[in-house]
Amino acid sequence: MKITFPHMGNTFISAKALLDDIGVECIIPPYNNKKTLEIGTKHAPEMVCLPLKINLGNYIQAHELGADTILITGGRGPCRFGYYCEMSKEILADASYNMEVITLDGPNGNMKEFLERIKKLAGGFNVYKILKVIKNTTIVSKRVDEIEKLTYKIRPRELIKGSTDKVYKTMLNKVRKVNGSREILQLLSETKKQLMEIEIDKELIPLKVGIVGEIYTTIDPFANFHIDFILGNMGVEVDRAVTVSGWIIEHMLKNILPTKKDLRYRQAAEPYLGRMIGGHAQETLGNTVLYAKNGFDGVVQIYPLTCMPEIVAQSILPSIERDYDISILTLIIDEMTGEAGYMTRIEAFVDLLNKRRERFEVGKNVALFRS
Amino acid sequence: MSKKVGIPRALFYYNYFPLWNTFFEELGAEIVVSRNTTKKTIDEGSKSCVDEACLPIKVFYGHVIELKDKVDFLLIPRFTSVSRGEYICPKFGGLPDMIRNTITGLPEIIDVDVDLWKNGSNPLISAFEVGGYFTNERRKIRKAYRKAIESFTEYRSEVKKGVLPEDILSKKLRLIKKIDEPRLNIALIGHSYNVYDNYVNMDMVNKLKNNGVNILTIDMVSSKVIKEKVKNLSKKMFWNYGTRAIGSTMHFLDKKDIDGIIYLMSFGCGIDSFVSDLIERRVRRKKELPFIVLTIDEHSGEAGMDTRIEAFIDMIRWRKKGENNISAYG
Numbered sequence: 001m002k003i004t005f006p007h008m009g010n011t012f013i014s015a016k017a018l019l020d021d022i023g024v025e026c027i028i029p030p031y032n033n034k035k036t037l038e039i040g041t042k043h044a045p046e047m048v049c050l051p052l053k054i055n056l057g058n059y060i061q062a063h064e065l066g067a068d069t070i071l072i073t074g075g076r077g078p079c080r081f082g083y084y085c086e087m088s089k090e091i092l093a094d095a096s097y098n099m100e101v102i103t104l105d106g107p108n109g110n111m112k113e114f115l116e117r118i119k120k121l122a123g124g125f126n127v128y129k130i131l132k133v134i135k136n137t138t139i140v141s142k143r144v145d146e147i148e149k150l151t152y153k154i155r156p157r158e159l160i161k162g163s164t165d166k167v168y169k170t171m172l173n174k175v176r177k178v179n180g181s182r183e184i185l186q187l188l189s190e191t192k193k194q195l196m197e198i199e200i201d202k203e204l205i206p207l208k209v210g211i212v213g214e215i216y217t218t219i220d221p222f223a224n225f226h227i228d229f230i231l232g233n234m235g236v237e238v239d240r241a242v243t244v245s246g247w248i249i250e251h252m253l254k255n256i257l258p259t260k261k262d263l264r265y266r267q268a269a270e271p272y273l274g275r276m277i278g279g280h281a282q283e284t285l286g287n288t289v290l291y292a293k294n295g296f297d298g299v300v301q302i303y304p305l306t307c308m309p310e311i312v313a314q315s316i317l318p319s320i321e322r323d324y325d326i327s328i329l330t331l332i333i334d335e336m337t338g339e340a341g342y343m344t345r346i347e348a349f350v351d352l353l354n355k356r357r358e359r360f361e362v363g364k365n366v367a368l369f370r371s
Numbered sequence: 372m373s374k375k376v377g378i379p380r381a382l383f384y385y386n387y388f389p390l391w392n393t394f395f396e397e398l399g400a401e402i403v404v405s406r407n408t409t410k411k412t413i414d415e416g417s418k419s420c421v422d423e424a425c426l427p428i429k430v431f432y433g434h435v436i437e438l439k440d441k442v443d444f445l446l447i448p449r450f451t452s453v454s455r456g457e458y459i460c461p462k463f464g465g466l467p468d469m470i471r472n473t474i475t476g477l478p479e480i481i482d483v484d485v486d487l488w489k490n491g492s493n494p495l496i497s498a499f500e501v502g503g504y505f506t507n508e509r510r511k512i513r514k515a516y517r518k519a520i521e522s523f524t525e526y527r528s529e530v531k532k533g534v535l536p537e538d539i540l541s542k543k544l545r546l547i548k549k550i551d552e553p554r555l556n557i558a559l560i561g562h563s564y565n566v567y568d569n570y571v572n573m574d575m576v577n578k579l580k581n582n583g584v585n586i587l588t589i590d591m592v593s594s595k596v597i598k599e600k601v602k603n604l605s606k607k608m609f610w611n612y613g614t615r616a617i618g619s620t621m622h623f624l625d626k627k628d629i630d631g632i633i634y635l636m637s638f639g640c641g642i643d644s645f646v647s648d649l650i651e652r653r654v655r656r657k658k659e660l661p662f663i664v665l666t667i668d669e670h671s672g673e674a675g676m677d678t679r680i681e682a683f684i685d686m687i688r689w690r691k692k693g694e695n696n697i698s699a700y701g
Contacts, residue, residue: 047636047644077609078458080641086606087645090652103606272472275451275484277464305423308641312465315421319472332423 001025003102003121004062005071006055007032009219010148010172011244014141015071017181021133022121028176029062032222036061041335043091050223050304050334051216052084056091063097071121073252074105079279079309136181138253141245143188147171148228150195152239155232157200165229167194206237207298207353210291212284214303214310215242217333224302224331225339227346231300234350239296241265241287242280265290272316279309285316292324297353299326300346305334327353373401374505377442377478379434380405382427382463383450385536385563386590390523391446394498397515398505403442405434408570412437413669419473425639426668427564428462428469430571435470439477444504446481448497452488457611460642479504530590535576536567550583555687558587558623560616560650561635562643565667572635573673575665575680582684587629592619613646620650624657631661631687633680638668661687 004027005015012028019026030036036057043060044053059070075082085103092099102117118130147168155164171191178187209231217223218240231238254261265286272285288299301317303310314330321328329349331342376395378384384404395402405412408430416433438445447470450463462469467482483500486492495516502512529539557579559566566588569576579586597618601608608614623629632654636643647664654662663683665676 045644045648047639048648049641049644074606078461078464080645082609083606083645086604087648089605090649094652094656273465273468275449275464275486277451277461278458279461281461281465306425306639306641306644308461309465311421311423311428312462312469314423315469316465316472 001069002027002067003069003071004029004059004065004067006058007220007222008051008216009221009244010144011141011219013144013175013184014137014244014248016175017140017184018133018137019071020180021136022123022129024121024123027062027065027067029058029065029067032058032220036222037335043095044087047306048087049080049307051081051214051220052087053335054216054220054223055084056088059088059092059099060095060097063099068098069100069102071102071104074103076105077278081279134253138245138248140181140184140188141248143185145243145245147188147191147195148243149239150192152228152232152237154195154198154200155229156206156235156237157202157204159199159201161233163198164195164232167191167198204235206235207350207357208237208239208296209350209353210287210296210299211238211240211302212242212287212291212299213280213301213313214307215247215280217302217304218242219244223304223333225342227300227302230343230346231350234347236350236353239291241290242283268293272319273312277309277312279307281309281313284310284313285320288317288320288326288328289324292320292326296326297357298349299328300349301328301330303330303332305332327356373399374444375401375403375442376481377403377405377438377445379431379438379445379447380407381431381434381568382466382564383448385540385567387523388540389526390519393522394501394515394519395505397518398502398511400444400505403438405437408433408568410570412570417669421473423639424462426571426637427562427640428466429669430564430568431466432470432474435474435477439474442478444479444481445477446501448501449482449484451484451486452611453485454611455487455490455492456607456609457614458488458609459611460640527590531593533585533587533591535586535588536563536590537569537576547577548581550581552583552688553691555584555630555684556587556628557584557684557687558620558629558632559635560589560620560632562612562637562640563588563590565635565637571637572667573671573676575635575676578677578680579684582681584684587623589615589619592622596622610642610646613642616646617650617653620653624654624660629660630691631663631683633683634662634664636664636666638666661690 002025003019007029016026016028032054037054039060040053040057043056070088072085074085085101089101102121151164151168158164171187174187175184178184211218211227228238250261265283268289269282269286273282276282284301291299301314317328329345331345378391392402412433413430415436416429419436420429420432435445447467449467450459452458467480471477471480481501481504483497485494485497487494498516499509499512502515506512526539530536565572576586597615600618600621601614608617620632623632634647634650636647651662651664654660661683663679665679
């Protein structure tokens with residue numbers, strides 16, 4: 001059994017740690033690229049959202065490398081993601097790619113099937129081993145997110161432009177070759193050390209922009225054209241509240257464990273959207289409010305075309321923009337998105353934020369102030 | 372003076388109007404339903420709505436704009452789920468918030484939660500909440516609710532017999548062109564608000580009828596049959612509409628007297644994008660039944676739609692007439 005999994009930003013590091021520790025051979029598909037999307041678009045129905053198209057490309061490219069089993073997580077709606085597993089199965093079967101799909105669904109009532117799946121994956125029921133693997137995977141995902149957060153802080157402040165990107169990319173190249181969570185953690189701590197050694201401008205107060213929106217397009221650098229690199233290199237500090245480790249802890253572990261969830265975003269979103277409607281609509285709205293309260297200069301919302309929950313969020317965002325006086329840019333991505341147009345919009349947005357800040361600082365254009 | 376309740380003639384109007392109508396009538400409220408969808412409705416809707424939303428949502432916006440100055444209350448329930456373990460489109464769950472945050476000068480919105488996802492949840496609770504706007508007597512609400520359910524059940528059973536909701540709701544019969552050729556049975560699959568809104572689907576229902584077609588929709592298949600049919604899905608569909616659409620398609624596939632299937636989807640509909648594809652794969656795999664997907668949005672041209680429908684029907688008739696009369700040129 002050679003397992004593969006879809007890419008979503010740096011999720012592959014955690015997935016690799018998980019599968020290495022269990023002791024199954026895993027094949028990491030090539031990083032998302034144009035070819036991936038091309039293959040996916042060819043096989044997927046026209047109107048489905050972008051992540052499915054990229055995922056399909058991943059599976060097929062991994063199949064070419066010898067993978068025969070796919071590991072993905074499931075869900076129970078109402079967002080489309082919950083049915084990705086079934087769609088992929090059908091599409092791959094019709095395109096005669098012989099691949100098995102293992103879905104890591106929450107044990108919604110059907111405990112037996114859930115255990116069967118784990119058994120299939122782990123090759124047994126060594127509870128101690130399984131718990132240890134889960135723990136290590138969670139730690140790896142947390143460390144990866146910490147590294148990402150660190151680059152967000154260092155990149156706008158670095159004195160030699162490009163040094164953060166260099167360290168970060170080296171890590172991405174190396175991580176494919178190491179084996180198991182222990183070695184991965186070691187690599188991560190080395191990377192952290194290297195990042196800390198980068199010379200930075202300590203007095204700079206960069207613009208701060210929060211990234212919200214649909215999880216895949218905000219996390220995956222191919223889908224959002226490396227928005228964290230783009231903004232960082234323009235001298236903007238970015239922050240992204242929805243992270244892989246957060247998703248693993250909040251959505252997977254805390255559903256099973258009897259612990260309290262972190263619901264700050266939900267409280268913040270309450271006046272605008274009172275209920276869970278699936279996807280990340282509440283996170284988008286809640287985090288926008290939280291960013292506004294924490295003194296961020298702007299917020300960028302990113303989502304794939306036809307994403308249902310984010311359309312709801314987008315309709316409501318103008319109210320938050322008005323209530324908290326924060327600038328929001330919405331970027332919608334599909335397979336036709338051109339990089340140049342996308343870059344222009346981001347540049348214009350950053351210019352706007354710079355001008356706004358100048359106005360507030362120097363106090364010129366007083367007439368434009370709102371009391 | 373009785374309070375006026377506005378009900379937009381869009382989205383779930385076609386599923387639940389008899390229920391809402393009876394309920395509010397019993398409570399002594401006056402009901403104002405927006406007029407049939409027109410070009411103006413769609414234009415105004417698309418102007419105020421975010422561009423990325425699907426056509427039905429834009430149509431809904433248009434109806435709300437038409438109603439907002441005429442009524443005291445607007446009924447925009449927050450539908451999260453209408454059946455156990457199944458959701459409906461996320462946009463329905465955020466609809467009252469979407470409307471509230473984009474349209475100004477709105478009357479009070481009755482945004483009662485309808486969430487029957489959990490085991491044992493009771494729609495009566497929602498009814499009490501809505502009724503509370505009009506009366507304090509719980510008995511009266513309970514009675515109104517019971518009557519509403521009665522007329523709703525009656526409506527549903529009428530539809531199951533094969534009467535199109537539009538004929539029941541508008542209470543008039545249309546003249547249909549007589550055609551000498553044998554009548555065809557075509558299943559028209561799609562969201563109720565696309566299939567029954569004659570402006571949105573460009574009068575497709577009447578065009579089909581005038582071409583000598585009997586229309587079957589997913590609302591005409593009983594839920595028992597659907598439940599039976601979707602049992603062999605490897606993962607339960609978590610959308611109410613999706614389950615019904617796939618279940619009834621399988622039912623239509625097993626029936627011998629269906630001549631073709633038309634899938635009507637709106638551009639940008641997330642659920643349709645999955646369901647239409649799953650259905651298409653099932654139809655194509657199983658047998659050679661004519662199948663077509665028609666996509667509508669606010670720009671659709673009627674002529675193009677007509678051509679496709681005509682070609683589809685002609686094709687079916689040719690197949691029936693001269694199966695063995697194959698051209699020598701392939």
